[in-house]
Amino acid sequence: MPHYAILVYPAANRVYADASRRLLRAELAVFGDALSTPLRELAEETLGGVGYVTFTTGEPLSEEDIALLSNLSALYALFETGDGLLKPVELSALARFDSDLLTIQKYSGKTNELFTKLLLNVTVLASDAGSALLGGRLHVLDPLCGRGTTLNQAMMYGFDATGLDVDGKDFEAYGQFIKTWLRTKRVKHTAESIAVRRNKVRLGKRLDIEFGLSKEQYKAGEVRKLTYLNCDTLTTDELLRPNSADVIVTDAPYGVQHGSHRTQDASLSRSPADLLAAAIPGWNRVLRPGGAIGISWNTHVIGRDELAGLLSGAGLEVREGGAYEDFQHRVDQAIVRDLVVAAKPR
Known part of the structure; x- marks a missing residue:
């Protein structure tokens, strides 16, 4: 099964940053209902000393799935994982203007x-x-x-x-x-x-x-x-x-x-x-x-x-x-x- 890891956006607010991975995990679960493949094994993991939100899917994420997940609130980068490596997934967030x-x-x-x-x-x-x-x-x-x-x-x-x-x-x-x-x-x-x-x-x-x-x-x-x-x-x-x-x-x-x-x-x-x-x-x-x-x-x-x-x-x-x-x-x-x-x- 494909396995993915989300690097969480580095929030400036320390209190919010402490909760951001858990909140992103819950948000991701809501997004899951709109994807073409079910999300499984949602978790918070530490990889190389850095916190990630990880999940698996029944099938590889489609282009439409990736476009949707690109809009997760605290998503900084998305990777496909395997053999101890992180392979970047190109995002396409719906951002019409400068941040x-x-x-x-x-x-x-x-x-x-x-x-x-x-x-x-x-x-x-x-x-x-x-x-x-x-x-x-x-x-x-x-x-x-x-x-x-x-x-x-x-x-x-x-x-x-x-x-x-x-x-x-x-x-x-x-x-x-x-x-x-x-x-x-x-x-x-x-x-x-x-x-x-x-x-x-x-x-x-x-x-x-x-x-x-x-x-x-x-x-x-x-x-x-x-x-x-x-x-x-x-x-x-x-x-x-x-x-x-x-x-x-x-x-x-x-x-x-x-x-x-x-x-x-x-x-x-x-x-x-x-x-x-x-x-x-x-x-x-x-x-x-x-x-x-x-x-x-x-x-x-x-x-x-x-x-x-x-x-x-x-x-x-x-x-x-x-x-x-x-x-x-x-x-x-x-x-x-x-x-x-x-x-x-x-």
């Missing part, structure tokens, strides 16, 4: 970009559009997008993206970053900022960007769309069309530092449990049938069973068992992060 789109921004509370990619990958594969990781086009919604790590990863994949966040500082910081980045990289684009109003009431601000994956595509009118709404996430289904998002991916507030939505006295609530209970039904109305939602959260503030209950109560089918329950990991003393994925029946 600094994801790495330039540095700020307190930023979700690790490798984990953001993992969460998006697992959610897309749980939907009926898993083949989009081989070059398709999806509409990704992050209804708690902060400074846009999810939006940037969606751009990297060539997807359309929409984000909502109530924090005006995050909205301004992201707008300044992405417009500067697009200009610096000479990516053909347009950008427009307008006020958002409903029934003559101002709900917030909106940034609309259209960009081309290449100059030729932009000139031909083949553009991708990026929208950031500086609005309360509880207005998601008021601002977006029903069934308009292919996947919803978000990192819920951890209940430690950041507020999540406005309360009646205009302050920011810091209860992720209350937020998710109120927001999930509205998010679900925006998600199309066959789509999927992926949420990462701090297990100290809401239990897995409770969050799964909120999703199933909204009519979603929670992915349970196996690799889907192997993603829990420590972020710091106050945060143990996990993720849950659920699909919307057709």
Whole structure:
């Protein structure tokens, strides 16, 4: 049987690096359902003093299999092994832009970009559009997008993206970053900022960007769309069309530092449990049938069973068992992060 080894990306964050091999192993198991040959004997091994994630397959990986696995979040290099040797496998990751789109921004509370990619990958594969990781086009919604790590990863994949966040500082910081980045990289684009109003009431601000994956595509009118709404996430289904998002991916507030939505006295609530209970039904109305939602959260503030209950109560089918329950990991003393994925029946 063919035997393979994955060299894990050297994450700068030490705590995340400690968990990266285990997380990649769980992510790989989810990818396995989309491959042409079954994965077997997934393990973590040390070869030559370096940590790898290893696996065997019933048949050699096809070109399509390799193209899919090239998008694993923490994959640095893939090797076929045998006779004590590592034979490099040529990768073909779906990366439309330079990696600094994801790495330039540095700020307190930023979700690790490798984990953001993992969460998006697992959610897309749980939907009926898993083949989009081989070059398709999806509409990704992050209804708690902060400074846009999810939006940037969606751009990297060539997807359309929409984000909502109530924090005006995050909205301004992201707008300044992405417009500067697009200009610096000479990516053909347009950008427009307008006020958002409903029934003559101002709900917030909106940034609309259209960009081309290449100059030729932009000139031909083949553009991708990026929208950031500086609005309360509880207005998601008021601002977006029903069934308009292919996947919803978000990192819920951890209940430690950041507020999540406005309360009646205009302050920011810091209860992720209350937020998710109120927001999930509205998010679900925006998600199309066959789509999927992926949420990462701090297990100290809401239990897995409770969050799964909120999703199933909204009519979603929670992915349970196996690799889907192997993603829990420590972020710091106050945060143990996990993720849950659920699909919307057709």
